[in-house]
Amino acid sequence: MKSIVIHENRKKSVMNRHPWIYSGSIKSADKNISDGEIIRAVTVQGEFLCYGFYNSRSKITVRAFCWEEKTIPDENYLQQLVKNSVAKRAKILTEETDCCRLVFSESDFLPGVIADFYNGFISASFNTASAQLYKKIILDALVSETDSEGFIENTSSDFLKKEGISEIKNISGGSIPDFIQIRENGIIYDADIIQGQKTGFYADQRSNRRIASGEASEKTVLDVFSYSGGFTLNALKNNAMHVTSIDSSSQALDRLKSSMSLNGFSVQRQTSIQGDAFQTLRNLQAENRKYDLIILDPPKLAPSRHSLNDALKAYKEINLSAMRLASDNGIIFIFSCSQAVNIETLKEVVRWAAVDAGRDVFFLRYLSQPEDHPVLATFPESEYLKGIMYSVI
């Protein structure tokens, strides 16, 4: 196996099991390492540090996935990692829930690999050179471990550009229906894993949907950035009086409509508004609307640190709008899936909005991602989903 040597003053981070090794940390590398290949990282003295995937074209040149020298990191080992990942999720898949994340990238020691299970089908993306190189092995292992009927790859070219790969051929296997009926928290969804966003459904909000729906009984609810209606349907199941769902995607709202009927919810209890959420929130204020429970689940508003300032303004604007739309003692949930925004920053933004709204706001609960999106302690970047539940008096 080929080796790379880590600069003496950079070895600490590798020893602390952070999986990213940047190009600047590498003192030298053996000749002719192919992009995607598995390498050993060693210290200047030649001591073993970790095994990792190498890609000369990525700023993160090595993604470490094993820190035990005696391991043999071959294809069998990759299959074993898939087995471990699937076994970890056994408790999540129940009568009530037949979809979840099976592989969460570095947190499952398979960097670049995201795989979701949808009631007998796998939807996956392979976002690094190594993930692309080993994708067939990983998909075969996923299909056999879960007894799935088929798989579809949903890799986006945006990720692969950073890896120096300009063209992707998304692969599929078995027969994938246009829409797959899945179940989560006992609710049926008509999921679109072919054309839908990401891998087709946002499984990372499963536990937060349950928590938010606990506040919904007999309430009027506003689900902002609803996508296919995860929070909407949980609220309706928990006896919400009425839910208004806002999203810019008409396809997503079509899925919501179809799931409404699959669950037997009366259309009178729900209204969809297709459009820009920021503008729609302003319109609803102009109409003097009030809601008892408001969920704000925007897309990644800060894709990088450079966009953080603009993102914070946007987070503040939606919180301020929600505070103005909240009835007395209303409850608001704000989520952020931007890595660049931590929970303290999110609290700060809510504080600014509370001052501008002139209302008393109480932080009730802090929220994160469920256990099928594991947070690896030595990799803080894996904790990407943050949320606050707060009340407005």
Ligand code: SAH
């Ligand atoms: N709450 C959803 C997930 C939201 S993902 C769930 O539980 O499944 C973010 C959503 O925001 C996507 O559906 C996307 O279509 C929508 N979106 C992105 N920009 C928007 C905008 N400016 N206005 C309204 N919706 C937007």
